[in-house]
Amino acid sequence: MTKTNLLLLSGLFSALTGICSWINIPLFFTPVPINLALIGPYMAGSLLGPRYGLLSQIIYIMTGALGIPVFAGFSGGLGVLAGPTGGFIIGYAVCAFICGLGANGKVSTARRPAKIAGSAAFMFIGLSACYSFGLMWYMIVTGASLWSGLAACVLPFLPGDGLKIAVAAVMSQQVAKAVSL
Template identity: 45%
Template sequence: MSNSKLKKQILCALFAALTAIFSQILIPLPFTPVPINLATLAIFLSTTLLGTYYGTLSQILYLLLGLVGLPVFAHFSGGASIVLGPTGGYLIGYVLIALVSGLLIELSQKQGYAFLTLPVALAAGMLFCYLPGTLWFMYVTHTKLLPALSLCVFPFLLGDALKIITATILTKKLKKHIS
């Protein structure tokens, strides 16, 4: 195994751990089971710093660790019941953020687009978290679309935009140290 591949695998595990840690930095909201947390910042960074494959793999690892019961999800929770619960679709969406954002970043790099495409790719990836998360929330809680969006998306838009900006800035500063 090459040193480069081993380094990527170690970074993949570290970003899965960072996602678990950032999931605990949260602000519960009294009107929704979905807390504000920093997990998406870790996902954005795993994607922008490790690329599509290892960024996505780090989030699959995070999800699998939680599925087997390790307390990596928000509120130090874990287990299949969390993934099958009202917020489970967002956990699946974490993998989609990494995959979609990573693919868009790779595409934009091949096309020679500017650095500003990073926030656009991350925002697009976030949509792929909101979509399954909100649909699953609606299914589990029997909530209609507008109330579900009011509980699970609208309160998080500003915070997610700030995390996208932060990830874009941090990526520019950290990329040379990770590569």
């Protein structure tokens, strides 16, 4: 794949992350909404590799930082990044990079079930990094303790994020097969 194609796909995966972040359900007990935004970093990293997966999420973050409403709830601006959910948004870039490491390794030459399991494993590691950035930033901004931060920002989201990983791992393999990535 040419560099031009990879740059174009980086922009498209940035847009995918924005569209997925608009699909959200606000929760009364936390400023972190349930949304589909992590599908973007999972797919970008898995299909584009670490470098261009990371680039796609940097484009997404910069677009939102400029005030374009690509974040959850049709929001944008530096205030969102400085707010309680900003660490999660920054974590998307790290997540995409980690997912991309799995795409470039031995996992990609394995049989289909092993490819899906390998992709899912790297997505889980990427999710853990995203949670780490998000939780640390949430605790700094709100003054919350570790346990209250976990209760508000991590534990309620684990089942849904596990489902997103399962869907993204299968989808990324199907897309890669369909378009010969």
